[in-house]
Amino acid sequence: xxxxxxxLFDDATRVTAGDxxxxxxxxxxxWAFVGxxxxxxxxxxxxxxxxxxxxxxxxxxxxxxxCAPIAEGDFDLDVRxxxxxxxxxxxxxxxxxxxxxxxxxxxAVFAERRPSWSHQQAEFPGAKPFEQILPYPKVAAPWVKQYxxxxxDGSPEFGGATRDAPASAFSKLWIGDRVxxxxxxxxxxxxxxxxxxxxxxxxxxLVPFGTVSLTTYFHADAQDLAAEAxxxxxxxxxxxxxxxxxxxxxxxLWSPNGRLLATTTQIAYFKx
Amino acid sequence: xxxxxxxLFDDATRVTAGDxxxxxxxxxxxWAFVGxxxxxxxxxxxxxxxxxxxxxxxxxxxxxxxCAPIAEGDFDLDVRxxxxxxxxxxxxxxxxxxxxxxxxxxxAVFAERRPSWSHQQAEFPGAKPFEQILPYPKVAAPWVKQYxxxxxDGSPEFGGATRDAPASAFSKLWIGDRVxxxxxxxxxxxxxxxxxxxxxxxxxxLVPFGTVSLTTYFHADAQDLAAEAxxxxxxxxxxxxxxxxxxxxxxxLWSPNGRLLATTTQIAYFKx
Numbered sequence: 001x002x003x004x005x006x007x008l009f010d011d012a013t014r015v016t017a018g019d020x021x022x023x024x025x026x027x028x029x030x031w032a033f034v035g036x037x038x039x040x041x042x043x044x045x046x047x048x049x050x051x052x053x054x055x056x057x058x059x060x061x062x063x064x065x066x067c068a069p070i071a072e073g074d075f076d077l078d079v080r081x082x083x084x085x086x087x088x089x090x091x092x093x094x095x096x097x098x099x100x101x102x103x104x105x106x107x108a109v110f111a112e113r114r115p116s117w118s119h120q121q122a123e124f125p126g127a128k129p130f131e132q133i134l135p136y137p138k139v140a141a142p143w144v145k146q147y148x149x150x151x152x153d154g155s156p157e158f159g160g161a162t163r164d165a166p167a168s169a170f171s172k173l174w175i176g177d178r179v180x181x182x183x184x185x186x187x188x189x190x191x192x193x194x195x196x197x198x199x200x201x202x203x204x205x206l207v208p209f210g211t212v213s214l215t216t217y218f219h220a221d222a223q224d225l226a227a228e229a230x231x232x233x234x235x236x237x238x239x240x241x242x243x244x245x246x247x248x249x250x251x252x253l254w255s256p257n258g259r260l261l262a263t264t265t266q267i268a269y270f271k272x
Numbered sequence: 273x274x275x276x277x278x279x280l281f282d283d284a285t286r287v288t289a290g291d292x293x294x295x296x297x298x299x300x301x302x303w304a305f306v307g308x309x310x311x312x313x314x315x316x317x318x319x320x321x322x323x324x325x326x327x328x329x330x331x332x333x334x335x336x337x338x339c340a341p342i343a344e345g346d347f348d349l350d351v352r353x354x355x356x357x358x359x360x361x362x363x364x365x366x367x368x369x370x371x372x373x374x375x376x377x378x379x380a381v382f383a384e385r386r387p388s389w390s391h392q393q394a395e396f397p398g399a400k401p402f403e404q405i406l407p408y409p410k411v412a413a414p415w416v417k418q419y420x421x422x423x424x425d426g427s428p429e430f431g432g433a434t435r436d437a438p439a440s441a442f443s444k445l446w447i448g449d450r451v452x453x454x455x456x457x458x459x460x461x462x463x464x465x466x467x468x469x470x471x472x473x474x475x476x477x478l479v480p481f482g483t484v485s486l487t488t489y490f491h492a493d494a495q496d497l498a499a500e501a502x503x504x505x506x507x508x509x510x511x512x513x514x515x516x517x518x519x520x521x522x523x524x525l526w527s528p529n530g531r532l533l534a535t536t537t538q539i540a541y542f543k544x
Binding site: 111215 | 364537
């Protein structure tokens with residue numbers, strides 16, 4: 001037993017079942033600068049799908065488009081099973097508040113994953129053990145305090161001296177919940193948005209930043225995740241380009257045993 | 273002038289404007305084994321958005337979920353502007369045939385890209401010039417014949433001797449239209465699905481395969497593309513994992529001058 005009371009993360013991503021319309025609420029614990037942490041929003045959407053009575057199989061892909069800021073308070077999730085096949089499902093979710101315009105638009109694919117030929121071509125990044133690395137100090141944003149970030153490479157140097165040449169956007173770090181919680185689909189979804197903006201690393205400073213679209217692929221099913229039984233992932237993230245106010249990010253989330261659990265990519269706005 | 277008559281690709285991805293419902297039609301020229309080439313479907317969806325009277329800005333991100341096979345013939349595109357902000361738009365498109373279930377579900381983000389700090393961190397892969405490499409011989413699928421693939425690395429060896437160890441899933445190749453056509457958003461979208469299945473490379477054989485979800489980010493706007501004025505891209509593609517019937521792919525599309533035009537990722541079903 002890791003915790004006796006519900007974990008903060010589970011509180012933050014709680015949903016109330018409806019027919020096609022589910023309800024959720026933003027969490028102060030996972031608040032970012034101008035709205036809820038995008039990873040928590042994505043995980044809340046995923047939870048509504050996982051809890052849905054028509055759901056079959058495990059999450060395979062989730063794309064979340066952040067269309068507009070979400071205000072503190074309640075929101076509705078319009079959850080629609082767009083197409084179901086023999087072994088896969090396609091979903092569409094729209095998040096709205098008080099009947100206003102869509103604030104978040106998501107599509108998801110669920111699949112019953114059958115045994116197959118298996119090959120992990122990507123190499124486990126490897127790292128010093130979690131226990132041997134100091135946690136990243138708590139920072140202002142509430143959501144950051146909910147995670148235990150332990151940087152192996154590419155530790156943030158925000159507010160450092162501005163140099164002429166851009167710094168590397170690569171980071172390698174352990175990510176766990178501040179209060180340990182077993183890694184499941186929900187935490188993988190949230191952690192795939194828990195990297196600091198790559199632009200902060202490249203510029204060595206905080207600038208206005210917002211994720212526009214986030215896609216995560218799950219490479220482990222529920223059985224695989226249960227077998228890993230871990231409370232942390234070894235994560236790497238990098239960027240390829242920053243151009244005309246938008247930059248990309250790609251990342252990998254690994255189990256400590258060296259299993260690739262999820263890959264993720266996003267495109268984000270920045271002002272610099 | 274590259275061609276005087278419309279390019280095959282433009283015929284294949286033609287759309288007829290409607291109010292919210294647009295029409296398209298599958299193309300024999302871009303047919304795959306059991307349905308239209310996914311890249312052509314994605315490009316057709318993108319064309320409906322580009323041609324839409326409410327469209328503002330350039331494509332930034334497009335995610336296409338292939339929900340069910342598309343039959344030969346006409347299809348409808350239900351095009352919906354979900355949310356428009358000052359400088360970005362969020363779209364949702366559903367492809368149906370004869371009023372049946374959704375066959376393809378897509379979301380797109382358009383943005384007016386403003387000048388900013390710019391940094392291309394990814395390194396140009398580089399390659400021998402297009403002219404010095406032999407074209408990949410025409411193969412059975414019609415869509416493959418519409419492209420001029422020139423492999424630099426990871427040339428397909430399908431039907432080769434099965435070895436114990438999986439082969440690399442990495443490929444580097446030039447991609448152009450068989451009949452040269454200037455690279456635009458539509459061709460980038462289509463080409464981002466024009467890699468052969470990574471599983472074919474890893475296994476050195478053709479197996480049942482289908483893209484499930486495809487996401488492409490555009491890192492150049494219309495002005496940047498016009499400045500490149502090229503008819504081909506240098507493309508790289510790789511995979512990280514094949515597991516329980518699904519495998520990923522990530523790719524980059526570069527201009528010959530070394531500008532990163534688009535990045536793409538997909539998750540695909542395979543049977544092996």
